[in-house]
Amino acid sequence: MLPVAQLYVRDVPDLHAPAGADLLQVLWCPFDHPIMPRTALFWRSAATVTDILTTPPEPPAVQFDGYLPEPCLLNPEQITEYPNPMELSKEVREPLGDWNTWQAADVGVDSSYEPYPEEFYRNNLSVAPGWKVGGWASWGPTDPDPQVCPACDTKMDPLLTIATFEWDDSNRSWNPDEGQARTRVSSTHTRPEDQAVIDFFRAKGIGVHVRGRVPLEARATSPVIDPVPRQPTAVQMGSGYVQQLYVCPTSPEHPHTELMQ
Numbered sequence: 001m002l003p004v005a006q007l008y009v010r011d012v013p014d015l016h017a018p019a020g021a022d023l024l025q026v027l028w029c030p031f032d033h034p035i036m037p038r039t040a041l042f043w044r045s046a047a048t049v050t051d052i053l054t055t056p057p058e059p060p061a062v063q064f065d066g067y068l069p070e071p072c073l074l075n076p077e078q079i080t081e082y083p084n085p086m087e088l089s090k091e092v093r094e095p096l097g098d099w100n101t102w103q104a105a106d107v108g109v110d111s112s113y114e115p116y117p118e119e120f121y122r123n124n125l126s127v128a129p130g131w132k133v134g135g136w137a138s139w140g141p142t143d144p145d146p147q148v149c150p151a152c153d154t155k156m157d158p159l160l161t162i163a164t165f166e167w168d169d170s171n172r173s174w175n176p177d178e179g180q181a182r183t184r185v186s187s188t189h190t191r192p193e194d195q196a197v198i199d200f201f202r203a204k205g206i207g208v209h210v211r212g213r214v215p216l217e218a219r220a221t222s223p224v225i226d227p228v229p230r231q232p233t234a235v236q237m238g239s240g241y242v243q244q245l246y247v248c249p250t251s252p253e254h255p256h257t258e259l260m261q
Helices: 090-096 099-105 118-125 192-203
Strands: 002-008 023-029 038-044 157-163 242-247 257-260
Touching (some): 038 242
Antiparallel strands (some): 002 023, 242 257
16 A cells, blocks of 8 residues: 555645544555556554654555656645536526626636636636545536445545646646646745655655646655646546545545546
8 A cells, every 4th residue: 555645624625624633644556456556544643653654655556657656745625516516406507508697697708718618617617627625526427426435325435536637727726726826935935844754855865846747756765857847646536536535524534535527
């Protein structure tokens, strides 16, 4: 199993942890089961994590290079997003397809959206792309299909989205803050504990960075040399999909589920 994400409640307000836990560790097996890696969730108390490995273990094998995440530091950004249009009622969705609605709202919508007004909502206001905690589910390859807890039949909540890309040419408005305003203190400041992680990996010749990636063949010998700003983790899900993890809102100990979209 490989580490995929380590999230602290102090950094991610929307991370609803079980009682006594303030740290979520997500691991996965870097092989398809059957179409995506199988994940494991570990809720822990950060204060009890004292036996920390000095050298991260190397995986003996991975099925695809894109299943080996690139070491990255998180700069969480809380955003507002809205449901996928397919989850909206007909009464709510119809005005989104009316160009007059956007003109009346006076929100500066580019005129290129006039033939397809609903695309503005889909690209810029609806489900945010990229890695995220909580939020609305991403649908497209399939119609909306509520995930039900296999243990108690309760409707499950999205926990984590593991994405191939943070944004693309159709939705650059979701480009994170550090990509739009690199002069902000919040996007350039590195906490002492984060700097310790950076120094550790750099000492081993591995580039750790907020945006960019290191090609697999260069990870053991070279720092950052091939930046891809919209794919910082180097994770590749299928041909650009996302893997979503769902949890039971009433019983965290119940098994979580996984969905590819």
